[in-house]
Amino acid sequence: MNVLVTGANGQLGREMRLVSRDSNNHYIFADVEELDITNLDAVRKMMKDNKVDIVVNCAAYTNVDKAEDDEATARRINRDAVENLAVSCRENGATLIHVSTDYVFPGNGCIPCREDMPVSPQGVYGKTKLEGEEAIQRVGCPYLIFRTAWLYSEYGNNFVKTMRRLTKEKNELNVVFDQVGTPTYAYDLAEAICEIIELEQYKGNEGIYHYSNEGVCSWFDFAKEIAALSGNECDIRPCHSDEFPSKVKRPHYSVLDKTKVKKTFALTIPYWKDSLKDCIDRMKFEDRVYQFFDTLKATKE
Numbered sequence: 001m002n003v004l005v006t007g008a009n010g011q012l013g014r015e016m017r018l019v020s021r022d023s024n025n026h027y028i029f030a031d032v033e034e035l036d037i038t039n040l041d042a043v044r045k046m047m048k049d050n051k052v053d054i055v056v057n058c059a060a061y062t063n064v065d066k067a068e069d070d071e072a073t074a075r076r077i078n079r080d081a082v083e084n085l086a087v088s089c090r091e092n093g094a095t096l097i098h099v100s101t102d103y104v105f106p107g108n109g110c111i112p113c114r115e116d117m118p119v120s121p122q123g124v125y126g127k128t129k130l131e132g133e134e135a136i137q138r139v140g141c142p143y144l145i146f147r148t149a150w151l152y153s154e155y156g157n158n159f160v161k162t163m164r165r166l167t168k169e170k171n172e173l174n175v176v177f178d179q180v181g182t183p184t185y186a187y188d189l190a191e192a193i194c195e196i197i198e199l200e201q202y203k204g205n206e207g208i209y210h211y212s213n214e215g216v217c218s219w220f221d222f223a224k225e226i227a228a229l230s231g232n233e234c235d236i237r238p239c240h241s242d243e244f245p246s247k248v249k250r251p252h253y254s255v256l257d258k259t260k261v262k263k264t265f266a267l268t269i270p271y272w273k274d275s276l277k278d279c280i281d282r283m284k285f286e287d288r289v290y291q292f293f294d295t296l297k298a299t300k301e
């Protein structure tokens with residue numbers, strides 16, 4: 001099978017590269033330079049030329065704050081481009097595996113969000129991501145949508161990398177404790193998607209699924225664990241969201257209920273602290289490799 005991964009240089013895209021290495025399927029990785037998904041003709045050509053059977057869409061406009069000031073671009077990437085992929089998948093009989101977000105929910109509940117619970121995004125990012133989901137359903141290609149949350153990896157910009165840096169640089173830090181959810185290690189989500197492809201479980205299981213790591217925490221708890229695993233001694237203090245004024249209303253409670261994804265695909269999902277440790281171990285290993293080459297370079301100079 002030929003699998004096209006779009007947005008392949010982002011956090012999830014790069015983890016897809018890693019986990020698909022030993023696959024018997026043929027993966028084609030493309031980021032915006034190779035395939036701008038806002039261009040329908042380019043999408044059609046790429047799919048036809050490569051006889052694509054499955055598209056994994058990791059491309060998105062993910063800057064939640066910037067989206068408030070640039071709604072047109074966010075909509076072009078999160079809705080219109082997703083519609084392009086859906087149209088092209090329908091024309092080629094291909095399946096679209098798309099990734100969405102907990103931001104489609106209002107975030108004011110107190111029980112884990114199931115796939116069938118009412119959506120009501122509070123900002124431009126969530127609104128345009130929901131429009132992307134609706135576009136796929138309207139076009140009617142075979143699809144799976146994975147809503148995820150609090151995504152991190154050793155690539156790109158994310159909370160884990162920021163907190164690792166800040167808790168090293170600063171003696172004290174305030175982090176919000178009134179926003180609760182579950183982190184997702186992009187590697188785990190990529191592994192789940194690859195397994196579903198390898199085992200051809202996408203067939204006959206169309207629909208929306210929720211995927212994050214297991215457990216629940218606040219950003220404060222998350223930051224404490226990041227600092228501890230990184231060996232950084234910073235005094236992290238809990239604070240309220242209103243101490244960080246923002247244009248964007250962020251969900252106070254966006255824990256995703258993963259019953260459906262686990263039952264349908266017989267998945268075992270790692271606990272968030274275990275996955276965070278794996279990610280930070282990988283970061284530490286990379287730090288040591290960089291240090292080794294820096295030392296080598298310095299001794300040669």
Ligand SMILES: NC(=O)c1ccc[n+]([C@@H]2O[C@H](COP(=O)([O-])OP(=O)(O)OC[C@H]3O[C@@H](n4cnc5c(N)ncnc54)[C@H](OP(=O)(O)O)[C@@H]3O)[C@@H](O)[C@H]2O)c1
Nearest residue numbers: 007009010011012032036037059060062101148149150151
């Ligand atoms: N990050 C989170 O916390 C989070 C939470 C919930 C859900 N999600 C969802 O999870 C998915 C993966 O997120 P991520 O964090 O891996 O995203 P990411 O790191 O921002 O990667 C997105 C990639 O898409 C590329 N891209 C942007 N416009 C494109 C276009 N027109 N054509 C092709 N590629 C384009 C970006 O390139 P440039 O960098 O050059 O723009 C980037 O490489 C997204 O659907 C996102 O909405 C993310």
